[in-house]
Amino acid sequence: MRTPGTRTPGTRTPGTAEARGITRRFGGLTAVSDVSFSVAKGEIHGIIGPNGAGKTTLLNVLSGLQRPSSGAVLIGGEDVTRWPSHRLVKRARLVRTFQTVRLFSSMSVRQNLAIAARTTTGPAHARERVEDVLARLSLDALADEPATALSYGLQRRVELARVLVADPAVVLLDEPAAGLSPQERHELADMLREMRDSGTTVILVEHHMDLVHAVCETCTVLDFGKVIARGTPAEVTEDPAVLEAYLGGRHHRAADVEIPVPTGEED
Ligand SMILES: Nc1ncnc2c1ncn2[C@@H]1O[C@H](COP(=O)(O)OP(=O)(O)OP(=O)(O)O)[C@@H](O)[C@H]1O
Known part of the structure; x- marks a missing residue:
């Protein structure tokens, strides 16, 4: 992670993602308060914190779903703060997922990917990209299955495949390991490392600290x-x-909130 605010606005730095002093208020509640961080191209950066800490709101601001009350978002060195989501996808190649899986239920796995390929990067080479990603994520044998008939873990994998066909520069993932088994989390870690190794920048909101320890540089x-x-x-x-935030008792936490201790499962 770079020191926040060290880049000059307007300097093109392909694949980087930067939050500069992001604040987002909802009425009297400040959900995100003066948050800055900078992620280099091809780095996996974790955003962690207890329930209600502001992680999803931060992703919503970064992905153009919500405007910040103040602060700026820079992608590839360009100020994209006021860009709507669809422009971020097409122009900045910034793609995100949500806490819950959002697949088209009436479509096959391949059709889900084909729609994503066409609506993000356009029709050119869409078919090849879809077939390539199906093979890379070992989904080719399931390509004609209805997407939502698959197990939850496989639906999560299809979602990641849908991200990849968009040929993203920056990917924002909101709790991609939610509901996955330890084995599926292990496989997810492999897929994220492969994404990173191909030069994609990843911002990962995650409660599962085994995954964070396994893949995040910062x-x-x-x-x-x-x-x-x-x-x-x-x-x-x-x-x-x-430790105080997770264990100090200032929050009344749900029993399933994971305390940030490495499990070593992914090593
Ligand atoms: N649209 C909204 N209107 C009002 N308050 C909101 C809105 N969205 C989020 N909040 C509040 O902002 C705070 C941060 O919520 P957010 O969902 O960003 O946290 P989080 O860290 O993602 O939590 P979790 O880990 O439980 O998903 C919470 O107090 C939440 O109730």
């Missing part, structure tokens, strides 16, 4: 909308402010 930790720590997964896991 992390930003939020609590009550504010950055409370940044660094490698190992560094933030040991940070007293992070």
